[in-house]
Amino acid sequence: MTVRIPARAGQLLGRHIIDLRGHRRLRGPYTAGGELLRQVVPELMGVDPALVKPASTAVVAIAPDLEADVPIRPQTLTDLARGDERTRFYAIQRTRDLGFMVSELVNVWARTCHPEGVTLRFMELAQADPTDVQLFETLRRRRDPAVMDVVDADLDSSPVRGLGSQDPAQRYVGSDGTSSDPAELAAYESLDDADRMRRHSERGHLLIELAEPGSQLGAIPYHLERGENPAEAVEWLVAGQNQAFREGYYEAALDLGRRGRALLPYDQDPKTHNYLTKRVIGALTYLSRCDEAMQVIDEHRRDTVEVAEQMNDAYMMAMIYTRHLEKDRLDQDKALSWINTALALAEGAPTPERLAFYGAFMRNARALVELHRGNLPGSLDLVNQAIEILDEHLDPDQHQLHRTVLINNRARVLLGLKDYDGAITAFNEVLTRDPEYDEPYFDRAVALKAGGDIDGALRDLDHAIELSVAFTDAYYNRADIRLDLGEEEAALADLDTVLDIDPDYVEALLNRAALLIGGGELDAAAADLDHGLSLRPGHAHLWSAKGLLLSERGDEGAALECYAQALALDPELVEVYGNRAVLHFTSGRAAEAVADLDRAIALTDTAMLRVNRGIGRHELGDAEGAVGDFDAALASGDVDVADVLFRRGLSLHELGEHRRAVADWNAHLRLAAERGEVSEYAAEIARLTAAVPAGDAR
Secondary structure (H helix, E strand, O other), X not given: OOOOOOOEEEEEOOEEEEEEEOEHHHHOOOHHHHHHHHHHHHHHHHHOHHHOHHHHHHHHHHOHHHHHHOOOOOOOHHHHOOHHHOOOOOOOOHHHHHHHHHHHHHHHHHHHHOOOOEEEEEEOHHHEOHHHHHHHHHHHHHOOOOOEEEEEOOOOOOOOOOOOOOOHHHHHHHOXXXXXXXXXXXXXXXXXXXXXXXXXXXXXXXXHHHOOOOHHHOHHHHHHHOOOOOOHHHHHHHHHXXXXXXXXXXXXXXHHHHHHHHHOOOOXXXXXXXXXXXXXXXXXXXXXXXXXXXXXXXHXXXXXXXXXXXXXXXXXXXXXXXXXXXXXXXOHHHHHHHHHHHXXXXXXXXXXXXXXXXXXXHHHHHHHHHHHOOOHHHHHHHHHHXXXXXXXXXXXXXXXXXXXXXXHHHHHHHHHOOOHHHHHHHHHHHHHHOOOOHHHHHXXXXXXHHOOOHHHHHHHHHHHHHHOOOOHHHHHHHHHHHHXXXXXXXXXXXXXXXXXXXXXXXXXXXXHHHHHHHOOOHHHHHHHHHHHHHHOOOOHHHHHHHHHHHHHOOOHHHHHHHHHHHHHHOOOOHHHHHHHHHHHHHOOOHHHHHHHHHHHHHHOOOHHHHHHHHHHHHHOOOHHHHHHHHHHHHHHOOOOHHHHHHHHHHHHHHOOOHHHHHHHHHHHHHHHHHOOOOOOOHHHHHHHHHHOOOOOOO
């Protein structure tokens, strides 16, 4: 007899209602999300499998029991690697990206299969794994309000109880410990220990027989831990932790690992305890709970004398110090000390194969530390050494994933060294080995753009997005290229997508605000800047953009305060001096404008800054200085030549160099005519030219 507690669907006034239980004791991460997909995917597949394909990665990750039913997802070496050969794991934003893909899928499903409307009612969110909470928030934020509501039903007690028993204690056990009924809980707690454990064991063994999707991460280990032989739970906790860690569900991996370690102390089974500990440390690190991770490492180092375990602990300490701590706590010297320890221990590996693998792995890790220390040539040497070790000592078919990681890292270091051709060649090799991995396309696009191949860069970014529709950095970089090409609407669309996926992407908020300011949408820009500053109050560029926004609104005093704040955070922020100069000039403070432009040009000498300073100098009566700035701007070629010629002519006229002034004005008028325009300065030029003595105008 099945006792699965599925999502419940119903109808209310023509609306499709689905109740989704989220209690993590049922099925661990994505308890509610998995049940949602088990309803959505079959319905959509029956309409058109192509509608499911963009989300197939998310479907398989969240509900692996549906893998055989959905279009084939992109398969990378990360997905295919097994056991110890899995050396690359997902970033923390993995679940955010899965949530985005699911929300897209569910919106399509609602519009296609239930145009009369859908209500998704999430229950027990307070007891849910963070994956379900995040998914709920994403679905609610991104729902199509025309066809879907997503609500927190706030229903605490189980809609289906246990096995239908009249015994309230058994109903509690049958609810898998999720019932909030006080009478059931009291009856359960009043059981004697032997009876309670017997009931848990029976329930756990029944669930093992039923093998309902996800129960191995939730209800099964929950019952076995509390059963007559708690050691039975260990294999489930180990397997569950491994599954959760591989998928990037780090909160669940941490919880399962801690429970396994509590059941199995180091002195009872060092090997299993070590495995659980390694994943606990990794999960804490990915979750940015580095102080806790270091505490576990310290405890583990006191327990173990195994070389491999001490090596891994030293490696993790190095990674924490080189990249995982808060920026002001990173310590590359400590990272180097720890990774040297790990590398020394790697040389004591018990077999030639392990010696080769560990030696290569730790050299690659030290290469990362050297990269962060600014030693790019040293980093490249270490990566090349690691590649040579694997090539010399391991069979070609061994550790395919890690070989590709090393080649990819070599490409990234070459990119940092501005060897764009070398980087592109290395990225090409990565993609030959791992053609459905999205990140090398993104990285190769950076190299292609730097080398001047804009079309190639766009093709790679397009393909990266095709492989991973939630790849925020790819949209962001594509927006950047489109801005350079003058395609502002397309760039804005990409930035909108970035912020749809990740509303807290600060650089995208900044860039979208700049575009919105340029388009006169000041209220929308203000919302982006305020949100960005709530996330990063010390972000100088956000304060600079807010100053520009307030200047556009005519609030000069507030704009100057924002510019001052930006410069307090970054005294070398050129854009602030340039924008504040414009504000000073338009308010009649030409001297202050020129002073700001002096500072800006000292930092970064650009044609536009030269033009503006030339205008300011002309206003102050420094015609000779103005001509010098206009000369420099024209020499760069990156200006509106016609406009600068007119302005240089004005300054030459002030200096009495009438022949040169008239030549500039005639050239200005000629350029305007070539563009099919009539110069807005034509009347002024005619007046000034007429006043020039005839002999001086020739």
